[in-house]
Amino acid sequence: MASPAVTPTGVSKSQRAYHWIKERIAKQEFTPGYRLVLGTIANGLDMSVVPVREAVRQLEAEGLVTFERNVGARVSMVDDTQYRHAMQAITVVESAATALAARHLTADDLRRARAVNEVMTGSLDRFDPRAFSALNQEFHHILYSRCANPRLLEIVDAEWARLAPMRDSIFAFVPARAQESVQEHEQLLRLIEDGAPPEDIEQAVRRHRTGTLAAYLEHEHPGEPAGPSSL
Amino acid sequence: MASPAVTPTGVSKSQRAYHWIKERIAKQEFTPGYRLVLGTIANGLDMSVVPVREAVRQLEAEGLVTFERNVGARVSMVDDTQYRHAMQAITVVESAATALAARHLTADDLRRARAVNEVMTGSLDRFDPRAFSALNQEFHHILYSRCANPRLLEIVDAEWARLAPMRDSIFAFVPARAQESVQEHEQLLRLIEDGAPPEDIEQAVRRHRTGTLAAYLEHEHPGEPAGPSSL
């Protein structure tokens, strides 16, 4: 078995195509509405269109791209309404995951989370919304990723992937929210360190996320009542 | 355009294959572990293997089938652990959806839900686990389906689809839980009718589902402590 073989070893071409496209979307090189032409992608990846089609179908099932018969695939657009709904879903699931993860967090996890939050605090002066959003994401990820229920993690991660196009711009819309955010993060860390009951932790995360969402909505639709979406 | 065309009109073949397979899985004609042979399915549906492959890939992305390179696809197995995790995820999301749906429920919705629950109550004598589980599903579906957040609904429905193989057998394992279940349903209806706050409704649904899950777990692993999964 000395022959490493030219390429067929390892992953299938459809998998390569799948990850390649997904990464481009995540990195926002393919922005919403971007047209995914099978032939072009196939050429770029040096394969036929068949594996690319499969990859696109998988991405469609995940909601990252939308497909229209006889027309083709494009990177999914996320409008205001979808964004709101997805954020609400994330809030529900991530809060639960964080609550379940709390007692599995190590001292080092908490240290890292606090370090991230301190970087965020320090960056409030020269405020860079993209960087801040990324750190925010990292902070929360540390806190929920120890959740023993992989299914919840998958749901949260999948949902964030769908929102990748907008993810970085939340705090660009409502920079004022950043200040509150880091404070709430610190409170959350204290809560976890004190071994607060899961219900309290879940509540805290929910309020935190809901607060950010409310700030965003207030910016998008000024004057409208918050509505009964509060849970 | 008077020509109805032989078949090419309407949906694509991959869509046909997708729905065909999905329906079989839902109806449990394809049980977990069932081998999905592309060529065979393609023959049965009178098409080539290419659309079938795409369909399978989509189903894989939804978690309904598992795929192994160069080996093929089979209907996903759900072991105990996965079942527990999925049920917990459902509990979290469905409870939130039910709470959000509560104030949108019409008098007719409540009437229908109560009717279903009364059929369930009446069926407690000649207990048929499958029928009972189906009614249980219907009852809860009525209560959460008015949720204004379609994303939450999609998550719940997708999760239930994944559990289709086991769904019908829950109450077969723990028939004793059926009695409690219908009582809790009635309490839940009262809560909604009284316009209870969303938090209370969410809590009630959570406890209800958690109770059923706990009963199941107690049956599967007698004597083990419930664990900190309570939320």
Add this chain to the structure above:
DNA sequence: ATGAGGAGGATCGTATACAATCCCGAAGTC
């Protein structure tokens, strides 16, 4: 009897080929 090895068949993975469909612009008509 038992385990290593290999031949054969079944099935998957991908390329290529071609028909079906759609999109867009140009020509024609009122």
Add this chain to the structure above:
DNA sequence: GACTTCGGGATTGTATACGATCCTCCTCAT
């Protein structure tokens, strides 16, 4: 000038073909 009609090109949808891989079972040596 605005609306309809009709190509032509681009792109998708599916079929067919064939090499690659895996699984089964059979053979054979120990």
